[in-house]
Amino acid sequence: MDLTPNDEQEALRTATVDWLADNMPLDQARTRPASIWQGMEDMGWFGLTTGAMGLDHATEALLFAELGRFLAPVSAISTAVAARWSDTEGKVALALGERILDSGDTETALGLFDGKAGLVSYQAAAAEPSLDLSTAQTILDAAPEPALLGESEAALHFRLLTAAYAVGCAEAAGAMATEYAKMREQFGKPIGSFQAIKHMCADMAVRSQVCRSQLYYAACALDGEDPDVDFHIGAAKRLADQAALENGRANIQIHGGIGMTDEALAHLPLKRAHLLQFVAPTATAELL
């Protein structure tokens, strides 16, 4: 039993963060260069658990939480799952009912349909903006008819990676708020010295810690074929969604007026959290 990243995992994580900080800074979240996808592919993130690389889901979840922290394209999730469990190559958008998220540059999407992973083909169309400013979407005229994947693990894999994204999103909001609380002064002191703000930051840290820990456990449960893996992944996604939404809101509140503006970055994690909450949400019954 060991729930901390080992040295190799830490090294991969550091490399991931370095690349993302250089190439995917948050202030470019809504207009990323076209080359970004190729860069991500080169980093190998879409094939971590395929036969070629053969890493475990724990390592993958660790790195996808970092992708989530930088609000990376959500299609990284669907692409990685498609690469592992189907013959599809290249970018695969994320299907959410009749909505295709991050739909550009491909005509294939992957999502959950009644709890099973399935592939969808769709006609390329001009993508429209969504609430999440870094995710464009195409809305189909009718619910698509997916080709379901044979392996039931594909759905678990998909759910795990969405949970990892939400964990990163929650942490992004928490870190942003804490940094701001150290820097911003009111009444002659950093606002983070006021208990009301400090405790909001503490609660954000608690929520982040809770969902990241459950994410690790869930990833290990998938790797170890734990009989309760469904529960653990469901719990991770639920706790991460809640953390991302609540931290996202608290982050704006702590930023005050500036947090209300489009030009500040505080609204980005919240909007992303709202998107993620619809992707593979955990139903109450799955946990009971």
Next chain:
Amino acid sequence: MDLTPNDEQEALRTATVDWLADNMPLDQARTRPASIWQGMEDMGWFGLTTGAMGLDHATEALLFAELGRFLAPVSAISTAVAARWSDTEGKVALALGERILDSGDTETALGLFDGKAGLVSYQAAAAEPSLDLSTAQTILDAAPEPALLGESEAALHFRLLTAAYAVGCAEAAGAMATEYAKMREQFGKPIGSFQAIKHMCADMAVRSQVCRSQLYYAACALDGEDPDVDFHIGAAKRLADQAALENGRANIQIHGGIGMTDEALAHLPLKRAHLLQFVAPTATAELL
């Protein structure tokens, strides 16, 4: 339109508080002298809205909130309702299903049965303690068969007075916590100067204010035969129950270790709040 007590109401309230402070201090809540009932009767609280006194429900609610603040016997509620809507004389205990609350010195109780007010006769038996240390109870072997009162207003009257009690209970907890926060020092300062404690006190004040205001409105709605009187009384009871429970808990938290003890008074409002939540609770459907 006027939702503040007038001079006469204020005078009655002051007289009520004075008497209660002298005769019903909180530190005697669990062992009150036998003479207390006669004293309350002499104060006229059981007949405020009967023909003899002819005061309105707004005045009555105002005074019953004060009774509630001092954790007065809950049978004051049932006795006042019985005096107004039936021929019963003297003390009437409060019926809650097969539980008869404050069951001593009488063999008649009044309560709600499927939303209607009804009288119950029961055999006097040795009363047992309840969670609320100031309320003894007799538990009947079977659900009683009540004689329902004809007037539908009796149930509204009963619900209004329970709401008033809960309002007072919420305020008692809030006042106790605020007093303690001013007096108790930690790290060389009154704990009320720390934002975390101050904000808990502020939230208690908000909850108290919210439910007291709705209580006034509900009482006036009953006096004015407002078509929405059911809703308003239901809202008042719900908000007051929530305030009493949440303030009751916060009060203990603010008191710290001493709040956990039997000898301190902090637990009394919380235990009373738990009792009141079962008396004429407001169902969700009643508010929609």
Next chain:
Amino acid sequence: MDIGFSPEEQEFREQCRDWLQTHIPAEKRPLNADEALDFDKAWQRQLFEAGWAGINWPERYGGRGLSIVQQVIWLEEYARARAPWIGANFVGINHGGPTLIVNASDAQKAFHLPKILKGEAIWCQGFSEPGAGSDLAGIRTKGRIEGDEIVINGSKIWTSFAHVADYQELVLRTEEGSQRHKGLSWVICDMKAPGITVRPIRKMSGQVEFAEVFYDDVRIPLDNVVGGLGNGWAVAMSTLSFERGTGFIADQVKQSQEVDDLIATARAEGLITDDRIAEDLAQLKAEVSAVRAMTYRNISEVERRGQPGPEASIIRLFTAELGQRIERMGIRLMGERLLDFRYGDDDLVHDYLRGFAATIAGGSAQIQRDIIGERMLGLPRSR
């Protein structure tokens, strides 16, 4: 205590209702401040001509001089009729105008008050500064006296309608080296004066409603000072005495309508069978009702004692947070349609995103709780 209205008051309510019913503009008010300007001016003109402008202003200054209960009735009917927000005229009617009435010279009043009432002059506020936030005492924008002029340098932020306003109620530091509340002045600043730059700020809901305002050697006449040089803090505070607690009425009615709309939606879409949704909607309905009761109590207090009690801080805090709970319920009922929001949309998502301001602007929820704890409960100061 009673919640009834007199026959005269009820008749007045009928008058309000009748007029509103026949005069409310058919088209919706545009969201962006510049597009809305013509709309706002036209509507204000209509209100003025029918005698509904400045309902709480004294008659001698062209107002309607309504009693406080009549104001309540007008505001309730106004909100109930879903009449448009007065938008660009808000600051002039509710803040700048009242401040002038209490503090300005006769000449200042004669010039400005009629323009405000008729919607001919748009006012904006100039209190907050980058870095000062909720702390008015931290104002750093400076006014240097040169002859009969003040030369202004500095900047203001969160100024709604700055880019369409004609005048600004500007609080600045006219005494060099003065600290906190001393040495401030309240002046009328012509927004067309050379040296003013307005940088509109887009909100996270997409529209542009407020701006940053920069002052680079802006010259305004000393005559534009209101209430005396160095007296700005007192002038700014005096406006509060004009606040009679009626400001919550419109919010309360609007919130009540929103909750009723949400209940109707939840019923129509079958969502109300979910106990969690039913419970939360019931709770919201009870809370909205309590806000009316609190507001009525507060107004009764004003009528009886001449000023609102400290409970006004409670109404402010509770209403702000309740609004956010309502907005969250709104988007909860939308489900995935939430994702289809785009900048410029005017729907529940817009309300939700905009609603974060409620616990930020005009003193954060944290500061409101400090105020309740310290001024109302008497707890020792934290700062």
Next chain:
Amino acid sequence: MDIGFSPEEQEFREQCRDWLQTHIPAEKRPLNADEALDFDKAWQRQLFEAGWAGINWPERYGGRGLSIVQQVIWLEEYARARAPWIGANFVGINHGGPTLIVNASDAQKAFHLPKILKGEAIWCQGFSEPGAGSDLAGIRTKGRIEGDEIVINGSKIWTSFAHVADYQELVLRTEEGSQRHKGLSWVICDMKAPGITVRPIRKMSGQVEFAEVFYDDVRIPLDNVVGGLGNGWAVAMSTLSFERGTGFIADQVKQSQEVDDLIATARAEGLITDDRIAEDLAQLKAEVSAVRAMTYRNISEVERRGQPGPEASIIRLFTAELGQRIERMGIRLMGERLLDFRYGDDDLVHDYLRGFAATIAGGSAQIQRDIIGERMLGLPRSR
């Protein structure tokens, strides 16, 4: 990262399970401290004889010296078997003993450690004082040195098992006029010494578990000082280095069982068809699971780096508040039966009332949040 256990560890788990299954006392542990004393002593003796006393104590002091993962396994199995709380032996085994191991002289160790392991000597704590609360630096109980004795005057509060204890780990001010953390000493106080008065305090759940202790010229030998005169703060803090994050294991398993019990109850009584109850139970189950994950992470951190990370404060806070949410759900499912609680009952209501202590004792939830904000996030100090 993995959550599996090695074959050796699994075999160890079997051993734990087997022994517990056959040795757990049939009768329930009494709630009141004095009634429970014999029970606690007998159970500790049994643990000792089977080699389960002091699982984390070094073998040279009579402990079991288990690896941290073995400790986890033992504690998981202990809780899963619903083995009784070690009660009166808690302070000696988990606090006093470890402090002696790190700081005491050989003579002190030789005398006290075996008695603690065997359940022959009961220890209690003496840190908190009336008026000092969470603030150890505010200790005012004084020890005056006279010859080879310390003469103690003052009082302590919240001392569990004081009226049945043989010894107390007592922190007092031995240097007159010293401030805050300076001039404190950690001493072994004989609870039978003349001049000690114990006033038991009843809790709002009815049992007597802690007490106030008064010292009136109590004389103890200077030899009873542990770790040197004036060194009390360092000694008290040193015990923390003994804390390896395993303390949360038992709580986690217990909470997990409680939630499962509540789900079973809700199903049996048909309450689970209420969406609100189902939702809240599901949430609790997810949260309890996360506590295990957090605890495992913390323990892995200890194994890898030798000490727990600052995240331990988070586990402490979250577990405490989660426990209260579980207890509230417990009484929520009871309905009106809640009212039938009486002092001395041992049921869900007792747990609920007792559970308020979780966010008070050992540093209130407010102080935990300060610690997280300041020590973990690096926010500036408030006080």
